[in-house]
Amino acid sequence: xxxxxxxxxxxxxxxxxxxxxxxxxxxxxxxxxxxxxxxxxxxxxxxxxxxxxxxxxxxxxxxxxxxxxxxxxxxxxxxxxxxxxxxxxxxxxxxxxxxxxxxxxxxxxxxxxxxxxxxxxxxxxxxxxxxxxxxxxxxxxxxxxxxxxxxxxxxxxxxxxxxxxxxxxxxxxxxxxxxxxxxxxxxxxxxxxxxxxxxxxxxxxxxxxxxxxxxxxxxxxxxxxxxxxxxxxxxxxxxxxxxxxxxxxxxxxxxxxxxxxxxxxxxxxxxxxxxxxxxxxxxxxxxxxxxxxxxxxxxxxxxxxxxxxxxxxxxxxxxxxxxxxxxxxxxxxxxxx
Amino acid sequence: xxxxxxxxxxxxxxxxxxxxxxxxxxxxxxxxxxxxxxxxxxxxxxxxxxxxxxxxxxxxxxxxxxxxxxxxxxxxxxxxxxxxxxxxxxxxxxxxxxxxxxxxxxxxxxxxxxxxxxxxxxxxxxxxxxxxxxxxxxxxxxxxxxxxxxxxxxxxxxxxxxxxxxxxxxxxxxxxxxxxxxxxxxxxxxxxxxxxxxxxxxxxxxxxxxxxxxxxxxxxxxxxxxxxxxxxxxxxxxxxxxxxxxxxxxxxxxxxxxxxxxxxxxxxxxxxxxxxxxxxxxxxxxxxxxxxxxxxxxxxxxxxxxxxxxxxxxxxxxxxxxxxxxxxxxxxxxxxxxxxxxxxxxxxxxxxxxxxxxxxxxxxxxxxxxxxxxxxxxxxxxxxxxxxxxxxxxxxx
Numbered sequence: 001x002x003x004x005x006x007x008x009x010x011x012x013x014x015x016x017x018x019x020x021x022x023x024x025x026x027x028x029x030x031x032x033x034x035x036x037x038x039x040x041x042x043x044x045x046x047x048x049x050x051x052x053x054x055x056x057x058x059x060x061x062x063x064x065x066x067x068x069x070x071x072x073x074x075x076x077x078x079x080x081x082x083x084x085x086x087x088x089x090x091x092x093x094x095x096x097x098x099x100x101x102x103x104x105x106x107x108x109x110x111x112x113x114x115x116x117x118x119x120x121x122x123x124x125x126x127x128x129x130x131x132x133x134x135x136x137x138x139x140x141x142x143x144x145x146x147x148x149x150x151x152x153x154x155x156x157x158x159x160x161x162x163x164x165x166x167x168x169x170x171x172x173x174x175x176x177x178x179x180x181x182x183x184x185x186x187x188x189x190x191x192x193x194x195x196x197x198x199x200x201x202x203x204x205x206x207x208x209x210x211x212x213x214x215x216x217x218x219x220x221x222x223x224x225x226x227x228x229x230x231x232x233x234x235x236x237x238x239x240x241x242x243x244x245x246x247x248x249x250x251x252x253x254x255x256x257x258x259x260x261x262x263x264x265x266x267x268x269x270x271x272x273x274x275x276x277x278x279x280x281x282x283x284x285x286x287x288x289x290x291x292x293x294x295x296x297x298x299x300x301x302x303x304x305x306x307x308x309x310x311x312x313x314x315x316x317x318x319x320x321x322x323x324x325x326x327x328x329x330x331x332x333x334x335x336x337x
Numbered sequence: 338x339x340x341x342x343x344x345x346x347x348x349x350x351x352x353x354x355x356x357x358x359x360x361x362x363x364x365x366x367x368x369x370x371x372x373x374x375x376x377x378x379x380x381x382x383x384x385x386x387x388x389x390x391x392x393x394x395x396x397x398x399x400x401x402x403x404x405x406x407x408x409x410x411x412x413x414x415x416x417x418x419x420x421x422x423x424x425x426x427x428x429x430x431x432x433x434x435x436x437x438x439x440x441x442x443x444x445x446x447x448x449x450x451x452x453x454x455x456x457x458x459x460x461x462x463x464x465x466x467x468x469x470x471x472x473x474x475x476x477x478x479x480x481x482x483x484x485x486x487x488x489x490x491x492x493x494x495x496x497x498x499x500x501x502x503x504x505x506x507x508x509x510x511x512x513x514x515x516x517x518x519x520x521x522x523x524x525x526x527x528x529x530x531x532x533x534x535x536x537x538x539x540x541x542x543x544x545x546x547x548x549x550x551x552x553x554x555x556x557x558x559x560x561x562x563x564x565x566x567x568x569x570x571x572x573x574x575x576x577x578x579x580x581x582x583x584x585x586x587x588x589x590x591x592x593x594x595x596x597x598x599x600x601x602x603x604x605x606x607x608x609x610x611x612x613x614x615x616x617x618x619x620x621x622x623x624x625x626x627x628x629x630x631x632x633x634x635x636x637x638x639x640x641x642x643x644x645x646x647x648x649x650x651x652x653x654x655x656x657x658x659x660x661x662x663x664x665x666x667x668x669x670x671x672x673x674x675x676x677x678x679x680x681x682x683x684x685x686x687x688x689x690x691x692x693x694x695x696x697x698x699x700x701x702x703x704x705x706x707x708x709x710x711x712x713x714x715x716x717x718x719x720x721x722x723x724x725x726x727x728x729x730x731x732x733x734x
Contacts, residue, residue: 004499004502004503004506007503008503008506008507011503011507012511012515015515015516015521015526016515018520018521018524018526019524020520020521020523020524021518021520021521023520024520156725160718160721160722160725161718163721164665164714164717164718164720164721165714165717165718166669166672166673166713166717168672168673168676168689168692168693168696168710169672169692169710169711169713169714172692172695172696172699172703172706172707172710173707173710173711173714175696175699175700175703176699176703176706176707179700180699180700180701180703181700181701183703190699190700271505271506271507271508271509272509274508274510275508275509275510275673278510279510279673279676282677283696290510293510293511293514294514294677297511297514297515297518298514300520305514308511309508309511312508312511313506313507313508316506316507316508317506320506
């Protein structure tokens, strides 16, 4: 897993450090009418033109940061923040030492930006999970309980419709219905900017529902399939013949076995949810993690983009790990010895 | 002239879509008449859900085809701006309409005073061309790599699965932002990726033909060289572009694909192929234990013959279902790209970009964003229903 994380961050590092990106960075930092030679000196003075593995090692914190005596007679060191003496800069400074870099767009340290934004997104995700998981499981269990019944048909169609509605479509429809001043109901707010400090039903429900709905359909379908499979198992029939009531069969016999598969699906949904978070945060102007990703990528803020990708890669890999562990834990047939 | 009422708008839209209705009716009548002779496609007409899904999908296919190829269904040019039509509500009569022009903006005008209805229809052309093609390429790559991974197993499987998981662990949106920028296009990276990804159909067809016909070398040589010639021409024309990094074969560059479009195409294929790889690998691992594979091995068939002519046809059911679902997913991805303004030029009427444009004034003028939203929703829903119907019918036998 560590190897995967290293590979992924290296890919991101490579792609953000391609020369045209650096050139754009230099031009937006300096001025836009710089000629090629000026761009070259500016980049080499700031250590951007070192070989890629060296740069990656420095960024990771396993190689000493550069000390470059620039052509403009100014010595620069890696991780030197503005207004920081040359001697105070640590020798090794990278992700491992907790130095995440300095954002050129927000003019602040990447670690602090990511921490604040991530907490905002965590708030969003908490409510999404709280809404999505129980309702998806409920829909799935009710649909899978009696396969082929009318409830099943209705709920399955509902689940298919939600999976067919990406966030940017459902979000737009919700805003038009519930908050537009043209013909909407004006029940909720079309932006969630205020929800960053003070979230309430009016400004936070629409973004939460928008993310939850898209993820929900998939989980519900998985739960339905798993539930339907369990309901045809022999031990359910035995219980049925013994005269156990249908409710007890579902709650006591079927449910736990039926929830194993959806659990892994829920965990593996995280990469997709991240996608949704970016879309919804852009749509509702909620300045969280996804919004930062868009800003960093759109403005070519290399260090911030790297920080963002490290976090998202870690999130994805950790959820995969949890899903594996949880699978073993939930499934009585697999025992770790 | 006065504003049209909603009844009039709907009836006029239905009239405007007349060629689509006629084609749909003809297609359905023919299909239902001969459904017993049409295999899995015919069986689709036994399931209501599948028929509904198929109808929705074919609606957009016909609409996109007529609008793109014959210029029929659209009422106005999707790119031209008409003065005085900015943000007008649906059913507004067109100001200063000429004799030969359509007199109304059926679904109103957008912020740049373009006809929303025409843009919605024209947007379907982009989708119905790119989405199935990209999915097809992803399937070629996934099948070509997934079959040997599942059949041989071992180190090859470990290495390929690791690579696939690597791509899958990447958040899609981040990948898009890294891949689909003008700066990356300058480095030629999308073109190199295209060169790799588009090679898979070539390899696939070569192996497919060779493994089947290698016993009759004469026939094989003719068929193989014919197929390879056509495919190579297409391949070279696709990856080659004057004034970019790959200009090796400029002399035989048949057509030019817009650089932005190519980048979008490549990244969508790139994102989709690992999932296809995993599905094919799983299916191959399952099917290789069957008796007919053992029989083929005993007959002395080569490994590629077994993979492509024994395993692959027997895996077709799940693959066809996944193909439908994946076209829907690709449509969503294309919309996402458009929504973030990546790739295709901003003028183009693709649905994602139109939604993105319309959302800025969403609370005052919702109609420019709503029309493409519902279009995208219905197409993806149709594909999902179609996949559901196909799954049901293919499970029956």
